[in-house]
Amino acid sequence: MEVIRLQEGEEVFHEGTSGDSWYVIFEGEVRVLKDADTEAESEIARLGPGKCFDEMAILDGMPRSASVRAAGPLTIFRFRRDRFDGCWRREVSAPTSPANRSKI
Numbered sequence: 001m002e003v004i005r006l007q008e009g010e011e012v013f014h015e016g017t018s019g020d021s022w023y024v025i026f027e028g029e030v031r032v033l034k035d036a037d038t039e040a041e042s043e044i045a046r047l048g049p050g051k052c053f054d055e056m057a058i059l060d061g062m063p064r065s066a067s068v069r070a071a072g073p074l075t076i077f078r079f080r081r082d083r084f085d086g087c088w089r090r091e092v093s094a095p096t097s098p099a100n101r102s103k104i
Helices: 056-060 081-093
Strands: 002-006 011-013 021-027 030-034 042-047 067-070 074-080
Touching: 021 056, 021 081, 056 081, 074 081
Parallel strands: none
Antiparallel strands: 002 074, 011 067, 021 074, 030 042, 030 067
C-alpha cells in the first residue's frame, strides 16, 4: 500500500489512462469528472473519507472512464494491481483438499 497526499486540483488519474490501482480515501474529498479539461467537463460524483474508487482496475485494467481530482487537501491509499495479481494466483493454485475448501 502506498500513501499519497495531494492538494486541491491535483489529479489522481486522467480519463482514458490504463487502470492499475485501487484507491481508498483516508482524508479529504475527490471530484470524479467526465471530459476533464474540456468545455464539456462535468462533475459526476464527489467522494469522501472511507470511500473507494477505481476498484475495477484491480480486476480488468481497462481504461478509466473518468478523471479524479483532489477537491482540497487529500490523503488516499493506493493498492497496486500487481500486488493483487500475486494474491489471486496463490488462491487459484492452492490445493482444494477438504481441509482447504472452507478457506476458499
